[in-house]
Amino acid sequence: MKRRLIQAVVLISFWSLMLLACKKSDPAPLGAQTNAVFLAGQTGKSKSWKLREYTYQIGTQAAQTLTLQGCFSDNLYTFTNNATQDYAATEGASKCYTGDPDGIENGSWAFSLDGLTLSIEVSNTQSANGLFTAEPSYYVGDTTTIKYFSQLSIYPYNIGTPYPAFVKKIDDNNLVLEMNYKVGSTAYKYTLTFTPA
Secondary structure: HHHHHHHHHHHHHHHHHHHHHHOOOOOOOOHHHHHHHHHOOOOOEEEEEEEEEEEEEOOOOOOEEEEEOOOHHEEEEEEEEEOEEEEEEEOOOOOOOOOOOOOOEEEEEEOOOOOOEEEEEEEEEEEOOOOOOOOOOOOOOOOOOOHHHHHOOOOOOOOOOOOOOEEEEEEEEEEEEEEEEEEOOEEEEEEEEEEOO
16 A cells, blocks of 8 residues: 555656646747837836937938938937837927927837837827828928939938838847838838937
């Protein structure tokens, strides 16, 4: 009887250890969940970014880096990690035009499940300085005085949505997005580099 009891205890112990060893570990978080924390902070928090570098490429031309005006480079792009995933762009300390409102644009954001694509949907635009507003602007100027396409002045606003932004780099201190747009047969590529505000 003792022998059977010992065998039963050994057998139960063996199977218990086997079950514990085979227990599945928690699944790894989705790329979207990980990148949401980098972009907007922990759930219920917000994080603001400033645009530090803006490069653009038109067709097959070499990529160009745009010098950002101070009134544009101090703008804040705030992402909130809440149920509606709010996005808002606001003017920084300086404004390009004295009549500019403090709010530039707002809407919502979402990552693809793998976290490699960021969509920013602007639902309200208050200023022409919106970075993700519906229609891309690739020049500002008097077209009657422009003889060559290369003379167009490229400005870093109104790149457009819902064109997806491909996440080239994201961590606590860097956000690099690439956006592509096509007008006719001409392709435009924008690379936006942000750092925390």
